[in-house]
Amino acid sequence: MPTPYGDSVFHTQNIQQFATDVASATGGALEITVHSAGSLYAHPEIKDSVRRGLAPIGEVLMSRLANEDPVFAVDSIPFLASSYAEARALWDASRPLVEQKLAAQGLTLLFAVPWPGQSIYTKAPIDSTEALQGASFRAYNAATERLAQLMGAVPTQVETGDIPTAFATGRVAAMITSPSTGVSSQAWDFTSDYTDTQAWLPKNMVIVNTKAFEALPEDQRAAIREAASVAETRGWEMSAKETDAKMATLKENGMTVAAPSETLKAQLAGIGKTMTEEWLEKAGEEGQKVIGDYQSNM
Structure with a gap:
């Protein structure tokens, strides 16, 4: 599984836990090896590598796909959703269309997690x-x-x-x-x-190659979906904590x-x-x- 960000980034830490949860739920029958910091594929290559089946699963910043379809830029419209509550409501409203657009390319969305607000x-x-x-x-x-x-x-x-x-x-x-x-x-x-x-809370998406996903046994697919649901909830909580922690650091260093x-x-x-x-x-x-x-x- 290629991801764009280093091991110290909360998105990567959340994905590592997701992989651990999948392995645990399947008794080790399905293991996801995370290649962080663009070490397997660079960020611009990840989505296409998953689409082509070169990697079965990967993480990508949603708005990176905006040149393919405007829907992928909806979470990066300034001041449309300016809090975690608003970002959540916007994600609930846009997720079905995002899933539809990805499905047309042979991709299945597993979960999405926002960065702190701009x-x-x-x-x-x-x-x-x-x-x-x-x-x-x-x-x-x-x-x-x-x-x-x-x-x-x-x-x-x-x-x-x-x-x-x-x-x-x-x-x-x-x-x-x-x-x-x-x-x-x-x-x-x-x-x-x-x-x-x-101003906006851009999201990272975890996507999987649909053919590769559907080739898995039903119990493994269920384990992935359950772990993905937990990872989305955990990731949003981690993002909010990241916001508070980094704002505190700015204050500690003298910023107003x-x-x-x-x-x-x-x-x-x-x-x-x-x-x-x-x-x-x-x-x-x-x-x-x-x-x-x-x-x-x-």
């Missing part, structure tokens, strides 16, 4: 988007580039590993990323304020952690509405149903 890092407190007008803002994909534009900032492409240097040299003055990335890049060295927006002001919340909600409408133009009737189901359950 929040704003700045060198001074911000009460509104006006504080970001004209500021160079780190972007790492089309969505964050569009987000920066709508906030009045200037999007600047910077990869994760280059964040400290980009701030130190003045290439960027602000960014939006998870508390996990903030800690790993030691954001307190170059920013002072963390505004807890939880604050909720967004009412003005900023309203402005960001407006940006979220705009980006949701733009997504719906691509996603069509299928997307309309997902958003409708989500909003009716909130």
